[in-house]
Amino acid sequence: xxxxxxxxxxxxxxxxxxxxxxxxxxxxxxxxxxxxxxxILLFAFNYALTMxxxxxxxxxxxxxxxxEALDEYFPRTTYFGFLPFIDFMQYVDFIVxxxxxxxxxxxxxxxxxxxxxxxxxxxxxxxxxSGRVTPFPFNxxxxxxxxxxxxxxxxxxxxxxxxxxxxxxxxxxxxxxTDTVGNLGRLFTDELEEIEDGPIxxxxxxxxxxIQVIVFGMLSQVYTPFIAWTLYIFEINIRIAVTLGIIxxxxxxxxxxxxxxxxxxxxxxxxxxxxxxxxxxxxxISQRTRSYIRExxxxxxxxxxxxxxxxxxxxxxxx
Amino acid sequence: xxxIEVNNLSKRFGETQALDDVSFxxxxxxxxxxxxxxxxxxxxxxxxxxxxxxxxSGEIVINGTEITQPHPDTAMIFxxxxxxxxxxxxxxxxxxxxxxxxxxxxxxxxNDTEDKYRxxxxxxxVGLLDEAQQSxxxxxxxxxxxxxxxxxxxxxxxxxxxxxxxxxxxxxxxQQVMEYLLTATEEHGLTTAISLHQVNLAxxxxxxxxxxxxxxxxxxxxxxEFDLDVIERIYEDVNIDQxxxxxxxxxxxxDSDSGATGATGVADV
Numbered sequence: 001x002x003x004x005x006x007x008x009x010x011x012x013x014x015x016x017x018x019x020x021x022x023x024x025x026x027x028x029x030x031x032x033x034x035x036x037x038x039x040i041l042l043f044a045f046n047y048a049l050t051m052x053x054x055x056x057x058x059x060x061x062x063x064x065x066x067x068e069a070l071d072e073y074f075p076r077t078t079y080f081g082f083l084p085f086i087d088f089m090q091y092v093d094f095i096v097x098x099x100x101x102x103x104x105x106x107x108x109x110x111x112x113x114x115x116x117x118x119x120x121x122x123x124x125x126x127x128x129x130s131g132r133v134t135p136f137p138f139n140x141x142x143x144x145x146x147x148x149x150x151x152x153x154x155x156x157x158x159x160x161x162x163x164x165x166x167x168x169x170x171x172x173x174x175x176x177x178t179d180t181v182g183n184l185g186r187l188f189t190d191e192l193e194e195i196e197d198g199p200i201x202x203x204x205x206x207x208x209x210x211i212q213v214i215v216f217g218m219l220s221q222v223y224t225p226f227i228a229w230t231l232y233i234f235e236i237n238i239r240i241a242v243t244l245g246i247i248x249x250x251x252x253x254x255x256x257x258x259x260x261x262x263x264x265x266x267x268x269x270x271x272x273x274x275x276x277x278x279x280x281x282x283x284x285i286s287q288r289t290r291s292y293i294r295e296x297x298x299x300x301x302x303x304x305x306x307x308x309x310x311x312x313x314x315x316x317x318x319x
Numbered sequence: 320x321x322x323i324e325v326n327n328l329s330k331r332f333g334e335t336q337a338l339d340d341v342s343f344x345x346x347x348x349x350x351x352x353x354x355x356x357x358x359x360x361x362x363x364x365x366x367x368x369x370x371x372x373x374x375x376s377g378e379i380v381i382n383g384t385e386i387t388q389p390h391p392d393t394a395m396i397f398x399x400x401x402x403x404x405x406x407x408x409x410x411x412x413x414x415x416x417x418x419x420x421x422x423x424x425x426x427x428x429x430n431d432t433e434d435k436y437r438x439x440x441x442x443x444x445v446g447l448l449d450e451a452q453q454s455x456x457x458x459x460x461x462x463x464x465x466x467x468x469x470x471x472x473x474x475x476x477x478x479x480x481x482x483x484x485x486x487x488x489x490x491x492x493x494q495q496v497m498e499y500l501l502t503a504t505e506e507h508g509l510t511t512a513i514s515l516h517q518v519n520l521a522x523x524x525x526x527x528x529x530x531x532x533x534x535x536x537x538x539x540x541x542x543x544e545f546d547l548d549v550i551e552r553i554y555e556d557v558n559i560d561q562x563x564x565x566x567x568x569x570x571x572x573x574d575s576d577s578g579a580t581g582a583t584g585v586a587d588v
Contacts, residue, residue, distance in 0.1 A: 204389045206414055206415050209422060224405060
């Protein structure tokens with residue numbers, strides 16, 4: 001390594017010695033800091049538990065009541081005269097009686113409609129919030145608007161829209177749309193920050209107009225991630241639509257709320273199963289579409305898409 | 320057709336003097352090669368010429384218009400291609416016609432039929448007609464560069480600027496691309512300025528030469544004046560033997576494709 005003939009391992013230069021000491025000092029400081037941080041964390045955790053009245057004692061006290069409810073959540077019957085198992089027929093009866101799939105459809109419509117309604121504004125705000133389009137201090141006007149929208153949860157937006165006709169599927173859709181502008185817009189802005197300058201310059205040199213530069217130079221670079229993010233927000237919006245239903249926004253969430261008020265646990269569980277089915281279906285379709293878009297290179301024909309579906313489905317479940 | 324006037328052009332980036340009082344005039348229809356080492360100011364000069372970079376002082380006048388921003392009649396070919404990977408080769412070429420197409424029509428791809436033909440013809444010119452519908456990001460570097468050239472051709476410019484268009488290409492593709500550029504210049508009556516790293520290609524294709532060193536203009540002349548002394552002045556420490564060796568090698572090659580004779584003159588020196 002070195003051309004020195006003296007043993008370099010034993011005759012260490014003062015500079016090296018000094019460096020080692022400074023590293024050791026820094027390490028000591030880090031340990032003291034980590035210890036302090038852990039102490040603060042534990043104190044805050046304890047404080048938080050006291051604040052919410054967390055009590056192991058209460059947990060044990062109410063455990064039998066919960067166990068009783070479990071019997072109703074999962075009603076049992078005997079199959080073939082000897083095999084005890086969950087009585088699915090009770091669920092099915094309720095699902096059919098209340099037409100829960102129709103209610104799930106309303107929830108789906110709230111999420112879907114809200115996503116589509118929010119999309120154009122999210123796109124507009126994201127583009128205007130980009131430093132490349134709007135000069136520095138002014139683009140923060142649009143980012144600020146998106147931040148304010150995000151600061152208010154969708155649930156609260158639904159309450160804000162109450163004067164528009166109470167909490168209904170219609171106002172729930174508006175609330176989802178508003179929430180979408182804030183969240184999807186944020187994802188779009190982030191995506192736009194990372195695009196390359198080269199293609200934008202290239203489009204500028206073609207003599208394109210200002211908006212053409214935005215469309216062809218900027219948006220064309222983020223076309224696929226934008227679709228993927230929109231699908232992701234759609235998934236989240238379905239979940240939001242369920243919770244909005246619980247406060248009266250209609251759909252499957254409303255049924256859940258009603259049954260809870262009646263302490264009809266079996267019916268509640270039936271509703272939850274339908275919610276589970278709805279969300280998982282939407283997620284699988286959305287995720288498959290997203291990964292299909294991202295991989296995008298080998299364009300799959302529609303026939304191939306359908307034919308290969310069971311196999312890809314099994315693969316994605318196995319992941 | 321266009322004439323380019325560069326008057327006392329200087330550009331500073333903080334401490335770096337990228338261009339220092341550069342002046343020259345290019346008349347209509349010339350095929351100009353800009354030479355210089357990395358960091359000599361070639362790219363800055365071309366970027367100033369198409370208005371992507373603002374000079375610190377001095378001006379550039381193309382056809383009587385002072386250039387302060389990209390001009391619709393000046394097309395640019397970039398070293399890093401700068402084509403849009405998410406779009407097909409055809410769509411990329413078609414963006415060259417944006418200046419003639421309204422916003423809505425351009426988004427809906429309802430460009431003039433003439434422009435659509437132009438885009439396909441340009442792709443044919445660069446030998447990519449069969450790959451027109453391929454997604455651009457799946458193409459090789461050479462193919463992407465040719466898509467960039469097609470885009471510039473569709474623009475129907477009067478001035479064509481190219482910043483090291485062959486720097487990332489293999490020798491064969493580089494040769495081809497240079498041939499496309501020369502043909503386009505002659506057929507469409509363009510005024511073209513190209514920065515190059517490869518002295519042999521410069522010798523073969525260049526008609527007029529601009530040499531830059533540390534941001535200063537060290538040579539401005541035509542083919543007959545462009546000799547080894549000039550190359551040495553521009554590149555300083557260059558190994559001339561190696562360069563002429565390349566030239567001689569190129570001569571062998573050009574016999575077989577009955578190509579240019581530009582390299583011969585220098586190889587003989």
